[in-house]
Amino acid sequence: MxxxxxxxxxxxxxxxxxxxxxxxxxxxxxxxxxxxxxxxKGSIISRIFWPVTTNTLFATIIAYAWHNGYRIMLTNSVVPLLSVVVGLILVFRNGSSYDRFWEGRKCFATVISNVRNLSRQIWVNVALPPSDQDDTPSKKGKAPVPTASQLHRIKSEALHLCLAFPFALKHYLRGEDGLNWSDYHDVLPKNFARFDEVGYQKSKSDLTTSYHTISNKSSGRSSPDLGRGDATKRVRPKRSKQNLPSQSTPLLSDAVTHRTVEFRPFADDNSLPLPLIIAHEISRLLFYFRREGLLETVGPAGMNAMNALVQSMVDNMTAMERVANTPIPISYGIHLKQCVTLYLFALPLTLVNDLGWMTVPIVTVVAFTFMGIEGIADEIEMPFGNDPSDLPLDRYCHDLKEEILYIIERLPDSGEGIYGYDDGEGDD
Incomplete structure (x- = not known):
């Protein structure tokens, strides 16, 4: 039991x-x-629905004509050769598009990696000189050393600059000029650039603020001032820019809240992308850290390594710019579509005599396959947009933002808490 x-x-x-x-x-x-x-959802069906439907209707017309005694057909010896050629062209088209997609992903991942490494190195290696070396900053020509809280704020702004680079790069690759984008709100340093509701410009009061100005009247040396000068003409929408996507500037509204965008005239047509301005400011910060003796723990080699990271960020930006600015030649895409269309319209004429009404579903399946491959290639050849099949650059930037803010808010900097560490083993 x-x-x-x-x-x-x-x-x-x-x-x-x-x-x-x-x-x-x-x-x-x-x-x-x-x-x-x-x-x-997420498939290519919505993109190719009407072209496939057109081929299906044509095949239906051919099958109906055959059913009523009209014998309109082609020899079956030429179309197979054409199918091989069309297939090879589609494979090459799809492969070249995915190469562009994968190159864009690799380059953006390298930028993310460089920002992580540069942020960590700045947060840890930039430190005040040891107090026993020289804490008498009254020497002639020597700028006073910042306090610990001042240096912490400067490094925090430096990490925000590093974080702003991929955000600015994302908008630059999408052709989204200007600073009026919501994700810039808590990413760009507050004193880097300002804009008001009638145009992108800097507030005069902000031009006198910087990270922290540590000046000495005798030396005239100070820390980098990110509010100095005009950042870039690309910070504001250009007059020649057409159809800015989702730009949040209300051009037309009711009489009470009506506002217009005022473009200030430029002295010339010179322009510089915002990511390059940010890279320039990061390099100026590194120079400042080295000049003030705040990189003594890593020396010239560490300074060169940080500059190499900034250079790699610009190099990868240029590679992604090449992908974005070099589309597949339009003549190639036109010829491919013409070949696929010619093949699909010739296919029912060669099958109807043997298959009858079965020609219709077979032509539909073949059209769905061929047009789907071409549609996928067309979607992924430009990977930096906002389409569902494009790279999720917003998610990459958001994840990086969480990491950098975690470093600033939670992780100790400059060896804090490890001085005087005793492992209990005594001196050897």
Whole structure:
């Protein structure tokens, strides 16, 4: 009886456990591809629906004419050769588009890695000189050394500058000029640039503020002033820029809240992208840290390593700029579409005599396959946009923002808390 009771309890336990072991609907993708087979959102169907429908209607007309006794057909010896050529062109088109997509991903990942490394090195290696070296900043020609709280604020602003580079790069690659974008709000340093509601410009009061101006009248030396001068003409929308996407400047509204964008005239047509301005300011900060003796722990080699990270950021920006500014030649895309269309319209004429009404679904499947490949290639060839198939640059930047803010708010800087550490082993 005890054995029967034990078996019964084990059976009940197994029965209660089995439902939890069954794959839930949200995990079906791990075990089956059926959810993707019937998925419409995120697929290429919406993009190619009407071209495929057009081919289906043409095949239906050919099948209907054949059914009514009209014999309109082509020889079946030429179309197979054309299918091989079209297939090779589609493969090359898809491969070249994915190469551009993957290169954009690699370059942006390298920028993220460089920002992480540069932020960590600035946060840890930039430190006040040891107090036993020279804490008498009254020497002639020697600027006073900042206090610990002042240096902490300067480094915090430096990390915000590093964080602003990928954000500015994202907008630059998308052709989104100006600073009136919501994600700049708590990323760009507050004294880097200002804008008001009628144009992108700096407030006069901000031009006198910087990270912290540490000046000596005898030396005339000070810390970098990010509010000095005109940052860049690319900070404001250019007059030649057409159709700025989602630019939040209300051009037309009711009479009470009506505002217009006022473009200030430029002295010339010179321009500089915002990411390059940010890279320039980062380099100026590194120079300031080295000049004031705040990089003594790493020396010239550490200074060169930090500058190399900034240079790598600019190099990868140029590589992504090359992808964004060099689309696949339009003649290539036009010829490919013409070849695919010619093949798909010739296909029902070669199949109708042998398949009859079955020509319609077969032509639909072939059109869906060929046009889908071309549609995917067309979607991913420019990976920096806002389409669902493009790179999620907003998510990459948001994740990096969380990391940098965590460093600033939670992690100690400049070896804080490790001085006087005793491991208990005594002196050797």
């Amino acid at each position: 005890s054995d029967i009771g034990t078996k019964g309890s084990a059976k009940r336990t197994l029965t209660s456990v089995l439902p939890s072991l069954r794959p839930k609907r949200k995990h079906l993708r791990k075990y089956s591809w059926l959810p993707d087979v019937f998925r419409i």
